[in-house]
Amino acid sequence: MTCFFCAKASKGTCRFCGRGVCEDHAKFGPYVLEVTRSESRGRSEALVVEDALQCGTCRPRPQPVPLPELD
Numbered sequence: 073m074t075c076f077f078c079a080k081a082s083k084g085t086c087r088f089c090g091r092g093v094c095e096d097h098a099k100f101g102p103y104v105l106e107v108t109r110s111e112s113r114g115r116s117e118a119l120v121v122e123d124a125l126q127c128g129t130c131r132p133r134p135q136p137v138p139l140p141e142l143d
């Protein structure tokens with residue numbers, strides 16, 4: 073796979089949108105691995121990776137989107 077932004081070989085793919093990114097274009101940021109519901113505290117909590125590979129172009133939402141129909 074090649075980088076989405078230039079012709080270099082990609083080092084990895086964005087965790088969010090799947091675009092290939094080379095080392096020049098790779099960005100790192102938090103990625104939510106898992107959202108869990110803590111019954112004892114009565115709220116949802118997220119397990120987050122702080123330096124996941126990102127393309128820097130797509131805009132993941134800072135908060136998970138609620139899916140009430142799955143509850």
Ligand SMILES: [Zn+2]
Pocket residue numbers: 075076077078079080093094095096097
């Ligand atoms: Zn690139």
Ligand SMILES: [Zn+2]
Pocket residue numbers: 086087088089090091126127128129130
């Ligand atoms: Zn992306």
